Amino acid sequence: MSAADVDDLQSVVRGGPAKGGVGDRVFKGFATGAGGLILATLAGVAIFLLVKAWPAITASAEDLPNQESLVAYIWPLLFGTVVAATIAIVVAVPMAVAVALFISHIAPRRIAQPMSYLIDLLAAIPSVIYGLWGIAVLGPAAVPVLEWLSDNLGFIPLFEGPASSTGRTMLVAGVVLAVMILPIITAVTRSVFEQTPRRLQEGALALGATRWEMIRLTVLPFGKSAIISASMLGLGRALGETMAVAILLSVSGGISPNLIGSANPSTIASNIALDFPESSGLAVNALIASGLVLFALTLVVNMAARAVINRQVRI
């Protein structure tokens, strides 16, 4: 190649000024706009729900469904929501921590990864299918257990009975929710357990600790705040979970401590799903008002969970 060719090529290469400025500004604008849109959407959820709930909030009691005040309408639903979510958490957290430990520290390495896929699969199954499974399989299977609880622990108000003959009770609904939230709690705690510094773990083992002592001395303290925030994330899920409860729970009556009977309060989410298609007028506004309460509740729980978790690790 001659020098003249090089010059030609150079002119090809060098041609024209950089057009980066405009492109950069436009592209950055789009990206920032998308971020802003997300924030606006979240604000929009709150605003539109408030706008649509307002007529019910300001209406007098006799105009609302069942001629009762909005508070009296939402209160039993809120109670049901919290009870179902509480059962779910009580059942799911110990299980999830155990499963997380199994995958992170106990299972042989070869099977740990496939096993965690299986647990993730639990999260992939649509909630409507959990509902179908709950009403068709778990409910009937739980009836003997519910009867045993009512016969032997009936003196505790929670198990007062009479036991439901279909198993469509608060306790069973809570257990189904527990299965559904188990994967998220497992995922969060597991990833933190796995980040326990090796030097701490090896230090414990070098002192002659058994595996469990090592876990108790290093892994669990290290993962404590992760367990807390994961439980709160799970709680948020359980509070808002709709379809499984809507299908499974037999609803009638209001607040009751009895977890194994056939008369249960509904939850906010399942009440909306079931009543919304048949509602009109102020009843719709009242349902949206209950949805606003649910939104606020889950928002607080999730924000708290994120605040705890962000201090340690982003999941």
Place this chain on the structure above:
Amino acid sequence: MTAIAPVKAKSVKATNLNLYYGNFLAVKDVNITIEPNKVTALIGSSGCGKSTFLRSINRMHELIPGAYAEGEILLDHTNVYAPDADPVQVRRQIGMVFQAPNPFPTMSIYDNVAAGLKLNAKKIKKSDLDAIVERSLRGANLWDEVKDRLGKPGMGLSGGQQQRLCIARATAVEPDVLLMDEPASALDPISTLAIEDLITELKKEYTIVIVTHNMQQASRSSDNTAFFNIEGTGKPGRLVEVDTTEKIFSNPSNKETEDYVSGRFG
């Protein structure tokens, strides 16, 4: 294709250059003239600011959040830090090769070399592009090794080949100056030698500035050497002395330099 005729490259002149990371003054008051078509080595202990200075020449320094520069750097007679200077345009004139080879993993060998042109959305005829790719790969002493597999991924090459690929990529856009940040530190001795030979050839066309930790490398392949030093932790790095490589390694005028090159320090 015959050997490439020498091209007159451009000089680089830094005047009263101060480099900051946020509030921290990392490099203080650098004044240096880097001669065209010469290899200038920057040496000094770790953290003395030589890499920071190198990255400031093509305004890569300011990519780190909070980092900025004071003073001026003239490329021939144009200040790259002039208020109306576009850092993107500056980097097209002043290319860079990094410590670890970093070919684009999604691109073939051919596309890696052509990346600088293609990414800038230049409309170039295929035959012209082919010529540029071949010339750049020949210039990087890589053509014979890869000419039969130009469509294969660049990541498939060995470390030394990858680094030469990166040099070809940098030269394909025809910069005036080539900055090299310890280009051989991640390579085995044979690949290192190949890179050093290449550097000696490349100075026919380019002004080369190279950061190195390796004294033998500096003495073998550079014409001029600049020694940077730091007084202590938290203190800014500064340019102690710049001279011909021969003088720096045999008879430096500064005591610090002498201690460093004779291995009494650092």
Place this chain on the structure above:
Amino acid sequence: MSTEPTEREHVTEPTPQDRPAARSLAANAQAHAVEAPVGEQPTRVRPPVQVAGTVLPWWAPWGIVAGVAVLVAALLSISGFNLALWVVATVVVGGIAQYVVSRVVEGPRRATDRGVTYAVVAAFALALTPLVSLLYTVVSRGAARFDSTFFTWSMRGVIGEGGGAVHAIYGTLIITGCAAVISVPIGILAAIYLQEYGQGRLKRALTFFVDVMTGIPSIVAGLFAFALFSIFFGPGIRLGIMGAVALAVLMIPIVVRSTEEMLRIVPNSLREASYALGVPKWRTIVKVVLPTALGGIVTGVVLAIARIIGETAPLLITTGVVASVNTNPFDGRMQNLAVFAFSSYKSPGVPPEPSIDRAWTAALVLILIVMILNVGARFIYRRFGTEIR
């Protein structure tokens, strides 16, 4: 740089051979405490090295459980055998037996270790029981109507036997497709903002609220879409696109999070290499960063689709229930498979069996879709995830 997020630091678990050393260490310490008076003796005599300990053989845990299983079976057969009771009793008694044997032979510390291990494994097995039972139930009950009619007929004019879910399959594809069309560009752009441009308070706020948004109940997203559209079109409005908006609210944060993660593992050296060639930032992002992360981003999008494709609650209140095919998301009601399964089960009509069968088949199809998407996502990641050092 580690690319596999699931790669974990693995601490080699102590084998039974190492552990007795612990006890002899403890014994050492004790012996020293007794025989080391301050300063007096110039040479101390250490107890002899002892590495062997009394340890149960490796097959002991399995052997004990198997033994207990036989024993329980024998006991139960007296009063009438019950599979569920047998399993539960075996697990519980087996655990206790193992603890007791270990405590007697190996001492309390090893016994606790074994007990906890046993409990953790049992909890894991228990957690998988619902999965197995659920999959078995859905497959066995869904198989009845897993036929060509199901995939070619709608429910228009169908009463009782026959009928299919083709309208719901169309609905699923259209609603989910629209949701993806809305979410993917917004999600990816927002992730680009967070990872490549963002700084300061807006970045922190967005990061936090995207996290919070992942926790919005799906029914609330549905109410949002309903409220938004009903303000403009009145309360009776039901459209496919409303459902898509609701699902997009659920999908966007998932896309943002996964894309952000993938952009984060693109090494900075590639960005620098591109900048050093004089490529502007936006072209660097579009031509270098995004292609490098593409496999991971697509994987994340597929997983996000898998998460929303089975949503029911938000669609009940935004797209409604319908029996015939509607392919226009901007006009009239629509239904996806999940809503189809729910409404078929909840209001089956008379006789109920055909409708309930259809519900299970819809559930089966839905699970198949979700599984395919999940497996496909992993395949995409393995096959197209660019190897990043």
